Amino acid sequence: MEKKVSLNTRAVHAGDRKRTGSYVPVTTPIHTAVSYFYNDIADLDRVFENTMPGQSYARYGNPTNAALEELVASLEGGAGSLACASGMAAINMAITTALIDRRRVVVAHKELYGATIGMLTKVLNLSGVETVSVDFCDEAAVAAALAEHRPGALLMETITNPLLRVAPLDKIAAMAREVGAQLIVDNTFATPMVVRPMELDASFVVHSLTKYLSGHGDVMGGVVVTDALNLDPLRTLSKTLGPVLGPFEAYLSMRGIKSFPVRMERQCANACRIATWLAAHPAVERVYFPADPKHPDAAHIKRLFAPNLWGAMVSIEVKGADRERIFRLMNALEMIVPATSLGDVQSMMLYPAISSHRDLSPKHRARLGIQDNLVRLSVGIEAVEDIIADLERALGA
Numbered sequence: 001m002e003k004k005v006s007l008n009t010r011a012v013h014a015g016d017r018k019r020t021g022s023y024v025p026v027t028t029p030i031h032t033a034v035s036y037f038y039n040d041i042a043d044l045d046r047v048f049e050n051t052m053p054g055q056s057y058a059r060y061g062n063p064t065n066a067a068l069e070e071l072v073a074s075l076e077g078g079a080g081s082l083a084c085a086s087g088m089a090a091i092n093m094a095i096t097t098a099l100i101d102r103r104r105v106v107v108a109h110k111e112l113y114g115a116t117i118g119m120l121t122k123v124l125n126l127s128g129v130e131t132v133s134v135d136f137c138d139e140a141a142v143a144a145a146l147a148e149h150r151p152g153a154l155l156m157e158t159i160t161n162p163l164l165r166v167a168p169l170d171k172i173a174a175m176a177r178e179v180g181a182q183l184i185v186d187n188t189f190a191t192p193m194v195v196r197p198m199e200l201d202a203s204f205v206v207h208s209l210t211k212y213l214s215g216h217g218d219v220m221g222g223v224v225v226t227d228a229l230n231l232d233p234l235r236t237l238s239k240t241l242g243p244v245l246g247p248f249e250a251y252l253s254m255r256g257i258k259s260f261p262v263r264m265e266r267q268c269a270n271a272c273r274i275a276t277w278l279a280a281h282p283a284v285e286r287v288y289f290p291a292d293p294k295h296p297d298a299a300h301i302k303r304l305f306a307p308n309l310w311g312a313m314v315s316i317e318v319k320g321a322d323r324e325r326i327f328r329l330m331n332a333l334e335m336i337v338p339a340t341s342l343g344d345v346q347s348m349m350l351y352p353a354i355s356s357h358r359d360l361s362p363k364h365r366a367r368l369g370i371q372d373n374l375v376r377l378s379v380g381i382e383a384v385e386d387i388i389a390d391l392e393r394a395l396g397a
């Protein structure tokens, strides 16, 4: 900008809004601009009208988010996706979109992340969404619920939190199609490395991006992947409700995802070794891990999971432990981080009774089988011997 223009004006405009040349940045930049303009205002009109691809206003999208959305849709095998500000925002967007023009009834797996149960029973119920809680591992119970309640949507997690149950996703997807309901699958625990629900005919896949996909404990985000039928309604709703992810988080998520397959492979292999070691430990009452041949859902796991990958979450019941004993165990950890969240490069241990399932009554937790002696381990990429040494020390505390 020419010097004769006032410094006040140059401070606002100089250097900005350069036309890009023929170069292409090797990685996607962080696009922070809230609004976009074109050589011809008619083009902006076309973009708003959806007859020309492009950007207009950041609540509607931005190039960094668009790149992340293409990436996640590609990993999950969907027609497209929407990046959201958290996993919870993604779940809300999937349910709201799935129920457009459908009966406002959700048949939900009885085992879900605590906040998801809270969203259904304490928030969405206020806007007339009825939730019917069913054991999705019981196919006959799902069929009966579909016949009786004629839901608009079904909601489940591929691997449940924290008991790591695996429902027959493929069969449930077929049942949902038959009654014209849309299946929403939270694939946060399994990730597309282990199971790809869209390929099994789910209508929506949601993720807490915060977890394995971003993988470094520095992003809060979520994503909804869907099919061609639901993509436009999802985007239209998002323009009004505004649950969007910020471009900095979108950038960090893309950066994280580049190493996600390599991390996940290591995490799964570590988890498998650790689950075997824990099963033989005298202080451990019970190990929950999908590779266990005696797992109640072993047949579904064999059919649905990628070969030799069972996820990287391990839950254990500690023999005779009460709350104080679990606190002692977690305080004795030296490397494993005793904090909320999962899927990060570092191993983390969580006590569901005081965190993920805190808002459920003790009775509700007991009904789900979440005992006060249960802890959940998210296995990281560290050397497996070091994770085992830390567990050995803590279990002896």
Ligand SMILES: Cc1ncc(COP(=O)(O)O)c(C=O)c1O
Binding pocket: 086, 087, 088, 089, 113, 157, 161, 186, 188, 189, 207, 208, 209, 210, 220, 221, 222, 341
């Ligand atoms: C399975 C599952 N889904 C969704 C969420 C919510 O994700 P976020 O914390 O990113 O909102 C979580 C969070 O722990 C989760 O474990």
